[in-house]
Amino acid sequence: MSGPDEPTAAPRSEAPQSEAPRSEPVDLTNCNREPIHIPGSVQPHGALLAVRADGDLTVVQVSANIGEALGHEPAATIGRPLHDVFGRAAAKTVRDVVRTAFDLREASPVDLVLGDGDDLRRYDALLHRVGGQIIIELQAARSARPLSYSVTYARTRQSVLRLNSSRSLTDLYDVVVEEVRRLTGFDRVMVYRFDAEWNGEVVAEAKLDRLNGFHGLHYPATDIPAQARALYERSWLRLIPDVDYRAVPLVPAVNAVTGGPLDLGDAWLRSVSPIHLEYLKNMGVTASMSISLLRDGRLWGLIACHHYSGPHEPGYEICAAAEFLGHLFSLRLVSRENEQTLESTLATREALDRLLAEARSDGAALVDVLTADGTNLADLISCGGVAVAIDGEYRTFGAVPPREALRAAFDALATEGAILACDALPRDVPHLAEHRDVACGILAFRLSGDEGVAWFRPETVRTVDWGGDPHNKELLAREGTGVRLSPRRSFDRWREVVRDRARPWSAHDLAIAGELRQHLLRLVYPPARRGADLARLMQESLLPERLPTIPGFEIEAWYDPAAAGRVGGDWYDAVPMPDGRVAVIVGDVAGHGVAAAGTMAQLRNALRAYVVDLDPADPWPARGVLDRLDRLTAALLPEAIATVVVAVTDPATGLAQVASSGHPPPLLLPAGGEPVVVEMEIAPPVGAWLLGLRSARPRARGAVPDGSGGGLRRLGDFGDFGDFGWTAQVRLAPGDALVLFSDGLTERRTEAPDVGIERLRAHAAGAASAHPDLRSLGDSLFRTCRDPDNDDDATLLLLRRRPTGHP
Incomplete structure (x- = not known):
């Protein structure tokens, strides 16, 4: 099984680093629960350092083989600035890249010369950020440095021309396996494609003539569990030069910055599951590599490479060139599939037009x-x-x-x-x-x-040819007095009839x-009903189909439309920013129906654009985007009024900067304390100049605990404080959550607004411990606090920083 590593007969999921606990059944599904991104060790074909993202780049953690690269044993490097370990010239090179590069992985490899006197060695340094640290991976340079046209693009020029000239999907598959094999020298190269249920199929392969074929074989979805697929989407290239390697532990085992194991999910050298290695050995594989194939940012398949005649380590420039071919192949794949579906789409479109014309007559x-x-x-x-x-x-x-x-x-x-x-x-x-x-x-x-x-x-x-019996998941091998999981040794063709x-x-x-x-909605229902349905469809289409993955965080959202199908202007969003931060947003446009939904669409899209266009140096980003949104509303949407709360969050530090225009302030749910309403100044709503508020540059004070046991002070009166002069900052510690909501969740006609907010705060106090799962926590809050007779939309968004040590 391979997990986020190289596939076996085709991909296999990574399994536990250690023997499954005796209290659990011995079953391949154990690999679903293994924290494969924190193995605590690396492969020995390079060395790793984790340094603080501070001015000195202080060394926090190293691989135990660091002495082979630097001449300094681990104990002599921990706690020292990077210039003491690398030398000032090399450390300055790294520091300059860290300071100026938008994406450290895109800036890699960094050409470094390390050592003293006659003992100078050249390395490729691969950099990425994780948990407030910079990870530096050193791999000995194999060819002339720095990399140039002659050793990069020229290696793939023939491959690019062949991909561009292919005329069908089958041609594309064949070209990419042939060219990756020519480039990398692996004995076997395959294209492995997932179906809608994550079962896999080998759709093309190039191999030595003496090897048996895997083309056409299928593999069950359980071979690559969801967590492994997520790592494939996160880290696109994976190399295991020698399946018989001895893992090199990290020193110390516990990272001083995070207080737990180091996240190696993006590391080139990350160590591999022992059970995955055993699978490869059972197949006679001695080295492997995989390249992720993505479509619209989602995993589509893999290019899987196997070697059988001993260790095999293509240089980093070769691997990078192969990865480039994989990405180009993905782009060409999307283009070819679109071309093949265009003809049938046009025929369907003509039939739909004829049918609708008859229906309207x-x-x-x-x-x-x-x-x-x-x-x-x-x-x-x-x-x-x-x-x-x-x-x-x-x-x-x-x-x-x-x-x-x-x-x-x-x-x-x-x-x-x-x-x-x-x-x-x-x-x-x-x-x-x-x-x-x-x-x-x-x-x-x-x-x-x-x-x-x-x-x-x-x-x-239909009949499906599997690479071994996919239902035989519990092969056991006795070792002494215990029983442990043993990967199956047979990958012979196994035929199943699917009914x-x-x-x-x-x-x-x-x-x-x-x-x-x-x-049909337009044809069947009268204009009033049609307008309501269209507004609902518009609003549903604008709410995110899924929220983005935020490293180190969980995020969930709930939305319930108004009673009797009335559509309002609530929306929620989570927008990744170019600098790695994420803006989470909840807004509420005044009114109902098509007009409110249309205004919501314009404000939501404008706010997205402002978030993405933020100046990374802006010290008050949440305030700035609301400022721009208000100016847009005044200029182009003079009848619109909306409330909006924005929390710009840095996943690396947990710092969230919050600003609100007329919207209820969020709740902070500490991991080990009482929930509190975030104390902040609240601006008037967007477009509030219509009410005579903006011209006075007012702001209101948010409801906050009154210090007498969990009560709330009422919102203060407006005062003249200057436009957008307010921002609250909240640092989310591990386990802490931020709760953003619309007033449709908390308000009831017979109560003051503060009462509903206090009800939410009080219920959150007990619900957080009773419902550790974020989804069930939100369900409980929504179910308890939402007034079933409320005729307004209701929205809830929860953002929680994962506890230390949780994947």
Whole structure:
């Protein structure tokens, strides 16, 4: 198993560094729980130093083999400034890069000459930041330095030309494995592709003639667990020059800055799981390398390289060139896939246009148009049958299950307004298994109540060739009196017949279904209802599909629209900034309906742009973006009024700078104390000059604990303090959380605003300990504090710094 390291027969997940605890069953799923980013050791083909990100770059932690590179044993380097360890010239080179580089990984490798007198050695230094520290990895330079055109681009020129001239996906696959093998010298190079459920398939390989083939073999999703896939997205290149290496521990074992093990998730030299190494040895692999293939920032697959005739270590410049080819391949892949789908997309678009034109004309009922013998819904999405229920009419085309089975599928799987897509109904709704011959898969949406559209696909029985039995996960080997996990030794082809599955629905299918739903909403409902639905769709489309990953932090959000389907202007966001900080935002536009949703869209997008465009040197970023947003509103949205709170957070330090325009101040949930409302000055709302407030340059004081046991002081009166002269700073220690919310979560008609905020604060005090999981904590806060009779939107966003030592 490989995890974030090199695949085996194809990729295998990394497993525990040590034997599984005796209290747990011996099972390959143990690798899901291993903190693979903190192994506490590195591979020996280089040396590592962790230094404080301070002026002297003081050494905090080193690999035990540092003496081989520097002539200084670990004890003689810890606590010393880098210039004492590297020499002043080399230390200055590193310091200059740290001070000026936007991304240290992009600035690597740094060419360093270390040593004294006649004992001078040249190194490639790879740099990255983690936990308030700079990680420096030293690898001996193999070829002439500094790197030049002749040893970088020229190595890949032929490969680039071949990739550019390929005409199909198959050509692309073949070219990239051939060129990576030519460049790196590995005995076998494969392209390994994930499917929608993270099962993998070897879709191309280039190899020595004497080796058996892996092309066409599949591997189960459990071979590469989610945490390993996350590391593949984080670190794109992985090399193991010798599977028989002896791991080099870090000294000291506990990092003095973090108080725990050093995060090596981005480290080139990070040590590898022993079980992963055992898998490679079982296969006869002696060295390996993997390159991540990404599409739209998400892991698509891997280029997997194996060697069988002893250790194999391509120079760093070779590895970097291979990584470049991997990225270029990913770009070409997206382009070729888009070209292949364009033709079918155009045909679908023509059919949709014809169908909508007929639907808008007078005459036949809409359900009859959608299921007619001519152009109908089956021409939009390939299927075995279609069912449509609109305006009390029910029609079908092709082979469909009974209507009660359709209702049962919706009741079990669907939510209002969402697209339902399932290709394994017998698995997800077992009592519908009897209809697998016509309805093993369903793609559907509701319009409202019992109205909606559904496409069905029958069961597609297929055979899958696996690299070994994917169900045999518990092979045990006795060692003395104990039992430990032993990776399987057989990777022979194992054929499985897959049943109870339909042909999967593609992203294009889902997009067409979503577009059709929007058109039908316009056709079916009167203008008032249509306006409400469109506003809701607009708001739903503008809320983030998923929040970004923030190193060292957890983030979750909740949103509930207004009662009776009324759409307001609430929104939440989390925007990564170019300098590594993240701005978390909650806003609330006054009003409801399309106008409020439209204003929200403009303010949200403008605020995103201002956050991304922030000057890194601006000492008050949260204040600055709200200032610019207010000027935009005054100039271009004169009727708009909104409240907004922004918290610009530095993941490295935990420092959050908070500013608010008329919005309730956030709560701070300390890991080991009572929640408090952040004490801060609150500006008038964005656009508040309409109320005569901005012209006086006022601000209001936020509600804060009154010091008498958890109560709150009321918001103060406005005063003349100058425009945007307020910002609060909160440092989130490990385990601390920041709670941002809209007034729809806390306010009730019969209460003063402070009462609802205090209710949230008081409930958070008990809920934080009762619900250590952030999602369940937010569920509890939302469920308890949200007034079911409130006719306003409600939003909640939680940002928590992970406790020390948690992955």
